[in-house]
Amino acid sequence: MKRLCREFEAELANNPNHVQAMAHLGDTDMKLSHPEAAVPLFEKAIKIDPGLELAYLDLGIAYAATGRNDDALREMKAAERLAPTTLTFTGGWGGSTARWEIRMRQRLNWTRQRTLPRPPIPLSSTR
Numbered sequence: 001m002k003r004l005c006r007e008f009e010a011e012l013a014n015n016p017n018h019v020q021a022m023a024h025l026g027d028t029d030m031k032l033s034h035p036e037a038a039v040p041l042f043e044k045a046i047k048i049d050p051g052l053e054l055a056y057l058d059l060g061i062a063y064a065a066t067g068r069n070d071d072a073l074r075e076m077k078a079a080e081r082l083a084p085t086t087l088t089f090t091g092g093w094g095g096s097t098a099r100w101e102i103r104m105r106q107r108l109n110w111t112r113q114r115t116l117p118r119p120p121i122p123l124s125s126t127r
Contacts (some may be wrong), residue, residue, distance in 0.1 A: 004028050019049045026058055035065035052081035 008025035011018050026041035035044035042059035045052060 001028055001032055005032075019045045019052060019055075021049075023034050023052070023055055023058065026055075026062070030058070030062060030065070035062040038062045039066065051082065053079045056082065 005025060005028050008021045011021040013057065015021070022041045022045040026038040026045070029035070029038040029041065039059065041060045042055050042062055045055040046051065046059065049055070056075045056079035060072040060079065063069070063072035063075060
């Protein structure tokens with residue numbers, strides 16, 4: 001995971017507006033339990049590409065993980081507005097948030113692969 005972070009960070013150093021690298025770095029930060037690091041990445045990705053519905057969903061999940069539930073709900077609803085046939089938010093926070101996130105992640109797996117293609121990772125013999 002940390003190697004992926006370095007690769008995405010290197011891509012962002014070369015192209016600070018690489019939305020896919022931002023989103024993937026945010027996802028990697030979330031997997032490493034660093035939602036506070038993921039939030040600004042998702043926010044910037046949305047600012048650059050306001051039509052990227054998965055960034056809104058990921059930002060909502062990151063906000064929820066940092067206790068910003070009102071912001072999380074707003075972003076998840078925005079994702080639902082952008083992709084009403086793919087995303088449907090039906091629950092409240094309570095204890096169902098994690099189950100809802102898992103269901104949404106499963107339903108969005110194919111969409112994520114099409115919407116956020118991985119940036120090319122340069123092959124280097126220095127690693």
